[in-house]
Amino acid sequence: MSRRDAILERAVEVASEEGLEGLTIGRLSSELGLSKSGLFGHFGSKEELQLAAVDAANVIFFDEVIKPTLKEPEGAPRLRAYCESWVGYLERKVFAGGCFFAAAAAEFDGRPGPVRDKLRDGQGLWLSEITKQAKLAGVKDPDQLVFEVSSLVQGANAAYQLFEDEQAFTRARQAIARLLPG
């Protein structure tokens, strides 16, 4: 693992807990025991550091959520696996501060620029992949189903983060089961 990767590992953790704006160069460098300018040199600007952190979080999401489901056949089984894996990713607390993407989207949805664009594109890609599986599964209104599943997953994350409500994951699973075909 390169030094850059080590920085990004810590950056993603900090950002999930305190936001992408809380990712200050001074704080991150002192936590990792290198100078500000040493860290800065790996990225060139704070915005580039934020973009790199989003890329690193996207890789983690792929490894933790998507990759383990790829053995399931496309259509209904894959759709079901995506949903279970997505809730499981929250339940396993992959990021210390809850879903990195929910936190980052809430923080940047009102700030136009490349960070917002990267977040939107990444989440858009994931939602369209679920939609594709819903279509293959013969769901009547795939966009509506994906809106509902996505809302329930986000809702479980928010309920757990604010109320420490562990039941939220079970509630999300129960609601999603009612929506899936079969």
Add this chain to the structure above:
Amino acid sequence: MSRRDAILERAVEVASEEGLEGLTIGRLSSELGLSKSGLFGHFGSKEELQLAAVDAANVIFFDEVIKPTLKEPEGAPRLRAYCESWVGYLERKVFAGGCFFAAAAAEFDGRPGPVRDKLRDGQGLWLSEITKQAKLAGVKDPDQLVFEVSSLVQGANAAYQLFEDEQAFTRARQAIARLLPG
């Protein structure tokens, strides 16, 4: 309207767009044309300003969402009115940056302290009021219903804020209609 109220009106707007941490005393005072220490004197600390902004947002939420529904009889009609009013509040764009509470909760859910506590208590009160109406309406699992409705409303807010998807409000209404009794 007192000067303090005028400050809070602007503070709530800024916080919905850029977060409660983006509410800097210097920025807010220059936007409102008074000195930093002049503004500071109304609150005493940044945290007190944030707490006052949450209180102000709670008042707006009550006036915009709850008050107009109080003419409906308790139980199923009130429950239905709460849901419609809650989605309508997003659709009407009461706050410039979307739901103040969703943004603030995402920002503070990882930061223990009085701001987080006030957000959690305010949202808890609202959720328990909806749950009460669901019980009166004879819903079998009121907590589950409220989890789902709340997720769908939050999901619509998030989808609109990140993707500018105006359809999200209709999708939330459609899903909620399937959950409500009658």
Add this chain to the structure above:
DNA sequence: CCTACCGATCGGTAGG
């Protein structure tokens, strides 16, 4: 990768 520095801004205070 480092030290040493820049101007700007932060939250907050003193004193009036």
Add this chain to the structure above:
DNA sequence: CCTACCGATCGGTAGG
């Protein structure tokens, strides 16, 4: 409510 100030920290640069 104001001016004037405090130490700390911000993102970023110069130079090695």
